Amino acid sequence: MRSMTKLTAILTGLLFTHLASAQETSQRWVSAGGALTEWVVALGGESHLVGIDTTSQHPESIKSLPSIGYQRQLSSEGILSLRPNILIGTEEMGPPPVLEQLRGAGVKIEVFSAGADVTALQGNLKKLGALLGDEARANQLSEQYTKQLQGQHDWVAQAQLHQSAPGVLLLVSHAGAAPMVAGAGTVGDWLIKQAGGRNLATHTGYKIFSAEAMTGLNPQVLVFTDRAQNGASSRDALLRENPLLAATQAARNNRLIEVDPTLLVGGLGPRLPEAMKTLSKAFYPTDGSLNAKVSPAQ
Amino acid sequence: MRVILQPRTLFITLSLACLLAIWLSLALGPVSLPLIDTLRAGLRLLGLPVAGDNLQQAELILGQIRVPRTLLGLAVGAVLALSGVAMQGLFRNPLADPGLVGVSSGAALGAAIAIIAGASLGGMPPVLEPYVLSIFAFTGGLAVTGIVYRLGRREGQTSVGIMLLAGVAMTALAGSIIGLFTYLADDAALRTLTFWNLGTLNGASYARLWPLLMVCVLVILWLPRRAKALNALLLGESEARHLGIEVERLKRELVLCIALGVGAAVAAAGLIGFVGLIVPHLVRLIAGPDHRVVLPASALAGATLLLFADVFARLVLAPAELPIGIVTAFIGAPFFLFLLVRGRT
Numbered sequence: 001m002r003s004m005t006k007l008t009a010i011l012t013g014l015l016f017t018h019l020a021s022a023q024e025t026s027q028r029w030v031s032a033g034g035a036l037t038e039w040v041v042a043l044g045g046e047s048h049l050v051g052i053d054t055t056s057q058h059p060e061s062i063k064s065l066p067s068i069g070y071q072r073q074l075s076s077e078g079i080l081s082l083r084p085n086i087l088i089g090t091e092e093m094g095p096p097p098v099l100e101q102l103r104g105a106g107v108k109i110e111v112f113s114a115g116a117d118v119t120a121l122q123g124n125l126k127k128l129g130a131l132l133g134d135e136a137r138a139n140q141l142s143e144q145y146t147k148q149l150q151g152q153h154d155w156v157a158q159a160q161l162h163q164s165a166p167g168v169l170l171l172v173s174h175a176g177a178a179p180m181v182a183g184a185g186t187v188g189d190w191l192i193k194q195a196g197g198r199n200l201a202t203h204t205g206y207k208i209f210s211a212e213a214m215t216g217l218n219p220q221v222l223v224f225t226d227r228a229q230n231g232a233s234s235r236d237a238l239l240r241e242n243p244l245l246a247a248t249q250a251a252r253n254n255r256l257i258e259v260d261p262t263l264l265v266g267g268l269g270p271r272l273p274e275a276m277k278t279l280s281k282a283f284y285p286t287d288g289s290l291n292a293k294v295s296p297a298q
Numbered sequence: 299m300r301v302i303l304q305p306r307t308l309f310i311t312l313s314l315a316c317l318l319a320i321w322l323s324l325a326l327g328p329v330s331l332p333l334i335d336t337l338r339a340g341l342r343l344l345g346l347p348v349a350g351d352n353l354q355q356a357e358l359i360l361g362q363i364r365v366p367r368t369l370l371g372l373a374v375g376a377v378l379a380l381s382g383v384a385m386q387g388l389f390r391n392p393l394a395d396p397g398l399v400g401v402s403s404g405a406a407l408g409a410a411i412a413i414i415a416g417a418s419l420g421g422m423p424p425v426l427e428p429y430v431l432s433i434f435a436f437t438g439g440l441a442v443t444g445i446v447y448r449l450g451r452r453e454g455q456t457s458v459g460i461m462l463l464a465g466v467a468m469t470a471l472a473g474s475i476i477g478l479f480t481y482l483a484d485d486a487a488l489r490t491l492t493f494w495n496l497g498t499l500n501g502a503s504y505a506r507l508w509p510l511l512m513v514c515v516l517v518i519l520w521l522p523r524r525a526k527a528l529n530a531l532l533l534g535e536s537e538a539r540h541l542g543i544e545v546e547r548l549k550r551e552l553v554l555c556i557a558l559g560v561g562a563a564v565a566a567a568g569l570i571g572f573v574g575l576i577v578p579h580l581v582r583l584i585a586g587p588d589h590r591v592v593l594p595a596s597a598l599a600g601a602t603l604l605l606f607a608d609v610f611a612r613l614v615l616a617p618a619e620l621p622i623g624i625v626t627a628f629i630g631a632p633f634f635l636f637l638l639v640r641g642r643t
Contacts, residue, residue, distance in 0.1 A: 051617060069618030072486065073493045075500050077363050078617030081328035092486050097501035105358050205484040 032071040032089030035269035042270045045132045051082040057262045076101040090114035114267040116190040121268045148273040156196035159284040166220040166283050168197035175228040176237030180206040187264045195279035211244035222250040225261040257282045301586040308585050312598040319605035323368040328616035331356050370502040371608050372601040373514035374567045377559040379600025380521050382574035387528040388552045395575035396560040398465045400442035403472035405564040408438020410476045413490050414483040432565035439561035442468050447553050456549045496621030497570035499608050510566040517559035525589040572627040573600050576634050583637045
């Protein structure tokens, strides 16, 4: 019996020295937010990540990390099994009792804003930089982002001298069926406006519109995103499931633009300026000359 | 109906299975603890003088996560199964599940209001905040059941037939209001509601556990005392009356027990399907229809099934976690079908 206890003591001792050394050498981060994960990687913190949630889909290299499930349905013991020191996520992360248990277990929980505005993003980057100990790089990325948006803004202003802002709807659908329209307060709405479009939808959040209502608004450009498919097949699916859309100016002039659905989740991510540039060019197609003079979002 | 197991054998088997489930629920999780650490931490939690070196993690995982979770699973499983027996006895209908008197749909409605409109309600005292969802769900369940019961009353009598129809109508009404809230909800609230509808034992903490445990223990202690009356009710209402059972009082008690028990279980763990409907049938298939056996055996079987399902739910996708409602049906339904097919040949 005594030798047994001794053995266990040695074994547990070994286990804990192992744990301790792992904690000393590196921070262990779990990220529960798609855009946040992308920013951590952009700030050079990829090696800290030991777990991600299901909304973290970019970049490709992080997909091999263990998944902690959906950000609003986290499991306390599951996360603890990854032995993290820090859990980052947006205010959407939950449920609260699980966060409480994690806090009780000594995991530092850092909550970031999922708001679709630049101030929120700047705050997030500053905080991430401080946590990663690389504030200079965070500042640099933050400034770069602001600059990109400013360039974008100037480009749009120039383009609007020649052409008025097009009316746009952004549709999120699943294999084309029951599209939801992005309204105020969504990243989709922010994206349309930054790219120089006029969002025809005036409601808040994402709502299902009837095909008739969408056709009635008669958008000049349709931006769409599909959770199930991409490329030409998603575009075909959208038009097949919603034949009335064919009557809109957008479909008649073939101005349907696809965006990646993962861009629209969890606040402003690092890939948005690029997407914005593509959208702008599609919103103001006649401004090819302008493209040469003021290139957007560089 | 053929009795496969004698009551004594059944109780011994179920108790052993339940102990095994409790042990697994305490010993297994995404964090792999050495068995001996789990034991030592467990003994320390019981207040025994065991050396506590290097046990912080084990004590934390066991004390703060697995023990409350196991207690919650036991209570919820037992209460759901017991309420199922009570419902089927009350309605003398094998398809009756606790949802039929509107508890589940009322609770779901309460939860939907809390999840979707909660933010705009505002002004909640901070002490209550962690309980808002539970309080709304519990109140919703009680309120809808109360209405269904009132609708079933005619001239001092309770007509179970009318109650049944009123329950169906109230469920539909609650469903449409939930639908309206669903439409108004944003994406995030929608996901929360969906997951709530599938139930989980995740995040169980003592603070939220005690109110539920008290209600559950009351129901678990009370319902088996009415076993004889439920047996008499099996013969029919007037027959039971002739046997000296106060049928109206019995009905009132049963409805109250179901509303309290299921309301509390749903408030604490979300909607967990299957247990209330199938576990009583399972027990009856094995042990025959005597409520003196069926009631306590169902409580044991419900608790055991839920714990096994929970162990599975937390391990299969670790470090993520499956909603337990998916697992209960996934484990239980094939087993039930097996018993059905076996009973036929």
